[in-house]
Amino acid sequence: MNPILFEIKGAIAIITLNRPEKFNAFNTEMASALQETLDVCENNKSIRCVQITGAGKAFSAGQDLSEVVDPNGPGLKKILSENYNPIVKRIRNLSKPVIAVVNGVAAGAGANIALCCDVVIATESASFIQAFSKIGLIPDSGGTYFLPRLIGFQKASALMMLGDKIMATEAERIGMIYKFFPDEIFYKEANKIASTLSELPTRGLALTKQALNFSLEKNFEQQLQIEDGLQQEAGVTNDFKEGVTAFIEKRKPEFSGS
Ligand code: LHQ
Numbered sequence: 072m073n074p075i076l077f078e079i080k081g082a083i084a085i086i087t088l089n090r091p092e093k094f095n096a097f098n099t100e101m102a103s104a105l106q107e108t109l110d111v112c113e114n115n116k117s118i119r120c121v122q123i124t125g126a127g128k129a130f131s132a133g134q135d136l137s138e139v140v141d142p143n144g145p146g147l148k149k150i151l152s153e154n155y156n157p158i159v160k161r162i163r164n165l166s167k168p169v170i171a172v173v174n175g176v177a178a179g180a181g182a183n184i185a186l187c188c189d190v191v192i193a194t195e196s197a198s199f200i201q202a203f204s205k206i207g208l209i210p211d212s213g214g215t216y217f218l219p220r221l222i223g224f225q226k227a228s229a230l231m232m233l234g235d236k237i238m239a240t241e242a243e244r245i246g247m248i249y250k251f252f253p254d255e256i257f258y259k260e261a262n263k264i265a266s267t268l269s270e271l272p273t274r275g276l277a278l279t280k281q282a283l284n285f286s287l288e289k290n291f292e293q294q295l296q297i298e299d300g301l302q303q304e305a306g307v308t309n310d311f312k313e314g315v316t317a318f319i320e321k322r323k324p325e326f327s328g329s
Pocket of ligand 1 (some may be wrong): 092093096131133146147181203211
């Protein structure tokens with residue numbers, strides 16, 4: 072069975088983590104396939120929005136623990152440097168919006184991969200677990216970077232130590248995710264968001280993403296400089312011209328993504 076399913080619907084790419092019997096836990100094969108698929112999304116100009124979701128009941132239970140205990144397995148160091156770090160870097164550097172469509176439990180690296188996406192939505196019955204402490208590990212896949220920035224240091228610290236299960240409703244309330252939706256309408260709402268994002272000025276969104284990436288580490292003065300540079304780039308896109316022209320002509324803009 073292919074560990075990653077990939078579908079392109081118009082300008083939207085849908086990536087499905089596909090090891091449902093293991094709650095889409097990551098082994099090396101699935102991690103490599105996800106990296107390759109993210110590269111396809113980067114290089115295919117017709118793709119203007121990427122969704123990541125899980126097959127079956129779970130989004131992802133994080134690392135496949137049977138690979139960790141396998142004496143012939145890759146070992147922790149390789150798993151981080153070759154599997155997870157390249158995935159989260161690709162997501163943050165992808166020049167198109169990435170939506171985590173969290174359809175069920177997201178645990179360990181599965182949770183943190185979701186949380187590094189540009190827009191995180193979850194179905195009401197989904198949950199998030201920083202499962203690492205329960206097996207003596209530290210949170211990885213960018214979790215110690217993003218979670219305190221999303222929900223504050225104290226909440227992040229407690230959730231990472233206690234490993235509590237946070238339901239989607241609570242995750243939305245504390246700012247861990249963008250929104251949750253009732254299960255019955257979840258995929259419809261996910262498609263609406265993807266569709267909206269795929270019709271926006273893709274270049275402008277990529278530059279927004281770059282600005283946000285910088286904002287996580289730069290000071291105010293530096294960030295103003297960064298905005299200045301990136302705005303110059305946005306200002307020469309076709310979509311900027313189209314957006315302003317459409318506004319003046321009182322019509323709906325048609326953005327090409329360029
Ligand atoms: C699994 C897994 C799983 C294999 C469910 N592996 N089979 C980075 C660096 C290097 C090494 C280590 O890791 C990392 C990053 C990490 O992600 S560390 C954290 C790894 N993940 C976990 O510790 C989570 C382990 N899973 C769970 O706690 C539970 O399964 C959750 C809370 C996700 C779901 O609980 P339930 O709804 O009760 O489902 P379940 O436990 O019955 O799981 C369903 C099946 O999926 C089951 O298989 P089975 O054949 O018994 O039906 C599980 O064995 C399998 N599965 N997680 N990580």
